[in-house]
Amino acid sequence: MDNSYLKTNVLPALTEALTAMAVQAPEDRVEFVGKYLISYVERRLVQEKKQSENETMEKSLADFVVTEQIKQDEKDLAQAPVKQKSTRYESFLGNIQGYSSKQDAFDAVAKFLETQLEIPAAYVATRYVSGETIDVLKYVAKGDNDPLVLGKKLNKPAADESEEAPERQGVSFEAFKVPEQPESEEPPAEDGQEVAPKGPPPLQPFSVVNVMRDKRVKFFGIPKLGSYVAVPFTYSSVDHDAAITFTPAEGETPASYAVARKDAQFMVACDTIGCYRLFKKEEIDRISAIGAELVSLFGRLEDSSEERLKYFLNSESIASMNAAAAEFAAKIGELEAAAVAASAPAPAAAPAPAEGEEGGAAPAAVEEAPEVKQARETLAAVECWSKTTNNSDIRNALAAFAQWEVAVPTPVVKLFTAIALLTAAVPADYTDRCGDASWSVMYSSGLLARLPDLIVNFDPANSTMLMSKDQKLVNVKAFVEANTVTDAGVYPNYLPV
Numbered sequence: 197m198d199n200s201y202l203k204t205n206v207l208p209a210l211t212e213a214l215t216a217m218a219v220q221a222p223e224d225r226v227e228f229v230g231k232y233l234i235s236y237v238e239r240r241l242v243q244e245k246k247q248s249e250n251e252t253m254e255k256s257l258a259d260f261v262v263t264e265q266i267k268q269d270e271k272d273l274a275q276a277p278v279k280q281k282s283t284r285y286e287s288f289l290g291n292i293q294g295y296s297s298k299q300d301a302f303d304a305v306a307k308f309l310e311t312q313l314e315i316p317a318a319y320v321a322t323r324y325v326s327g328e329t330i331d332v333l334k335y336v337a338k339g340d341n342d343p344l345v346l347g348k349k350l351n352k353p354a355a356d357e358s359e360e361a362p363e364r365q366g367v368s369f370e371a372f373k374v375p376e377q378p379e380s381e382e383p384p385a386e387d388g389q390e391v392a393p394k395g396p397p398p399l400q401p402f403s404v405v406n407v408m409r410d411k412r413v414k415f416f417g418i419p420k421l422g423s424y425v426a427v428p429f430t431y432s433s434v435d436h437d438a439a440i441t442f443t444p445a446e447g448e449t450p451a452s453y454a455v456a457r458k459d460a461q462f463m464v465a466c467d468t469i470g471c472y473r474l475f476k477k478e479e480i481d482r483i484s485a486i487g488a489e490l491v492s493l494f495g496r497l498e499d500s501s502e503e504r505l506k507y508f509l510n511s512e513s514i515a516s517m518n519a520a521a522a523e524f525a526a527k528i529g530e531l532e533a534a535a536v537a538a539s540a541p542a543p544a545a546a547p548a549p550a551e552g553e554e555g556g557a558a559p560a561a562v563e564e565a566p567e568v569k570q571a572r573e574t575l576a577a578v579e580c581w582s583k584t585t586n587n588s589d590i591r592n593a594l595a596a597f598a599q600w601e602v603a604v605p606t607p608v609v610k611l612f613t614a615i616a617l618l619t620a621a622v623p624a625d626y627t628d629r630c631g632d633a634s635w636s637v638m639y640s641s642g643l644l645a646r647l648p649d650l651i652v653n654f655d656p657a658n659s660t661m662l663m664s665k666d667q668k669l670v671n672v673k674a675f676v677e678a679n680t681v682t683d684a685g686v687y688p689n690y691l692p693v
Contacts, residue, residue, distance in 0.1 A: 209236045284312045285482055292489040293496070297640065301493060302337035305464060305486055310339030313482065315466045316422075317342040321350070323372065323461040326606075333368055333463070334630045344416040347629050353412075367412040371402035371426040371463055399428040401480050407469060415469075422469030425480055429487045431494045433460035434502045435636060437605045440509070442688065453509040455502055462490075501601050513596040520593035524584065532580045539576035574673045578618065582654055591648040598645035603635050607686040610679040612638060612647075617672045619650035 213232040222228040288308050295301040302320040309318035320337040324330070331352040338346045353365040375397045403425040407413040413424065436458045445451040464487050466475070508514075541564070564572070585591070603609075613633040616626040625641040628634040638644050680686055 209233055212236060281313060289485060289489055293493050295493060298494060301490055306337045306339045309466060310341050316468045316471050318466045319345045321463050321465065336629050348416055349630050363411040364414045366414040367404060367410065368426050371428040372399060372461060375400055401425055401427045401484065403475065405474065420470045421472040422467050423474050424467045425475050426463045426465040427483045427487055428461060428463045429491050430459050430461050431491045432457040433498050435602045437603045439602050455505060505602055508599045517593040517596050520589040524590055528584055531584055532577050535576045535580035536573045539572050582651060586652045594648045601639055605688055609633050609635050611681050614672060614676050614681050615647060616643065617675060619654045621650060
C-alpha cells in the first residue's frame with residue numbers, strides 16, 4: 197500500500213480518533229473509534245461544503261467587483277467630456293481678468309463658448325444709445341461658426357404692436373427690458389431714518405425656444421429652426437461722449453474738469469440655428485457667470501481709464517493744446533484763402549493791338565469746369581493745412597490727443613475721421629467692426645499717436661496715397677461740409693479743435 201496515501205487520507209482521521217479514545221477511555225474502544233470516524237467524515241463533509249460555499253462567495257464577490265469597476269470605467273469614460281468641459285470652463289472663468297481690453301475679452305468669450313462649451317453659435321453685441329432717436333445693437337465679436345453676424349447692426353424696433361407691425365425686426369432688445377418688480381410691503385423705518393428706495397431688479401436672460409415660430413426674430417442669413425438666448429449685462433463706464441464737464445476759470449477760481457460715468461450695456465448671445473436643440477439651464481448659467489466676470493473686468497479697466505484721464509486733464513498738456521489750437525485757428529483762414537487764390541490759373545495773354553490802335557485788350561480770364569475748379573481749390577487748401585501743421589506746437593498738440601483715451605463728442609470724432617480720410621489712413625485704424633468711426637479704435641490702433649506724421653508726410657499729389665473712393669479729396673471736402681467739421685461752434689469748449 198502506498199504510504200503517502202495512508203498519511204494523507206487515513207492517518208489524520210485515525211490519529212484524531214485514537215487520541216480522543218485515549219483521553220476519554222471508553223469501555224468499548226472499537227465502537228468508540230468507529231463512531232468517531234463516522235463523525236469525522238460528517239464534519240469533513242460540512243467543512244468541505246462550507247469551504248466550497250466560501251470559495252463560491254469569494255468568486256462571486258470578485259466577479260461583482262470586476263463588473264462594478266467596468267461599469268465605473270464606462271461611466272467615467274462617458275463623463276470625461278463633461279468633466280473636461282467643466283475644467284475648461286473653470287479655467288477660462290479664472291483667466292478672464294487677465295485681458296487688457298474689452299474687445300479682446302469679447303473675442304475670447306465668443307470663441308470659448310463655441311469651441312469649448314460646444315454651443316453652435318456665439319456672438320457679442322454692444323448697445324449704443326444717443327438721444328431719443330438712436331438705439332442700436334452693434335455685433336462686435338463672434339466665434340468661428342457664424343460668418344454673417346459680425347459687423348451687423350440691429351436698430352431697436354418701433355413700439356408698434358398692431359397686426360400690421362413689420363416682422364423680423366429683431367427681438368434682442370427684449371433682453372434689456374427691466375423685469376417687473378413684485379409688490380411687497382416696505383419694512384418699517386427706524387426712528388429718524390428714511391427707507392432707502394428699492395433699485396430696479398437685475399436684467400434676466402431672454403430666450404426664444406423656436407426662432408421660426410417667433411416672427412419678431414431677425415435672421416442675418418437663411419431662416420432655419422433653432423433656439424436663441426441673449427444674456428444682458430450692465431456696467432458703469434467713462435467711455436461716452438459726455439464723460440467730461442468743463443468749468444471755465446472765474447475770478448480766482450481756476451478752470452476745472454469733472455468726470456462722470458454712465459451705464460453701458462452689452463449682451464452675450466447664442467443660438468442653435470441649423471442644428472436645432474434647446475439650451476440647457478447649465479449653459480445659460482455659465483454664460484451668465486462669464487458675463488459677470490466681464491463686468492468685473494470692465495470695472496477695473498474703467499477705473500484705470502478714469503484715473504489716467506484725470507491725470508491727463510490736470511496736466512499741462514491741455515493748456516499747450518489749447519494755445520496751439522488758438523494760434524492755428526487765428527491764421528489758418530487767411531492762409532487758406534491766400535493759397536486758394538494763388539492756385540488760380542494765370543489769365544490768358546492779351547492779343548496784340550491792331551495797327552493804328554493804342555494799348556490792347558485786357559487779359560482774358562481762364563474758364564474752368566466746376567469740378568476742375570473744386571479739385572484745384574481743395575488741393576490748394578490741403579497743401580496749406582499740411583504745411584501749416586508742420587510745426588512743433590501743432591504736432592505736440594495732436595500728439596497729446598493720443599492720451600485722450602475715452603470717447604469724445606461726435607463732432608470731434610468726425611473731425612478726426614476727416615483727417616484720417618485725408619491722410620489715407622487704413623479704415624481699420626479709425627472705424628469699428630460695424631464700419632462706424634470710433635474714437636476708441638483710433639486710440640487703441642495708435643492712429644492718434646501717428647496723426648502728426650501722417651499729416652506732415654501726406655502728399656495730395658501722390659495718387660497712391662488715396663486708397664479708396666471715400667479718401668478722394670473732393671469726397672473728403674464733401675464729408676467735411678456735410679458734417680460741419682469747420683464750424684467751431686459744434687465743439688466742446690475744453691478741446692482744442
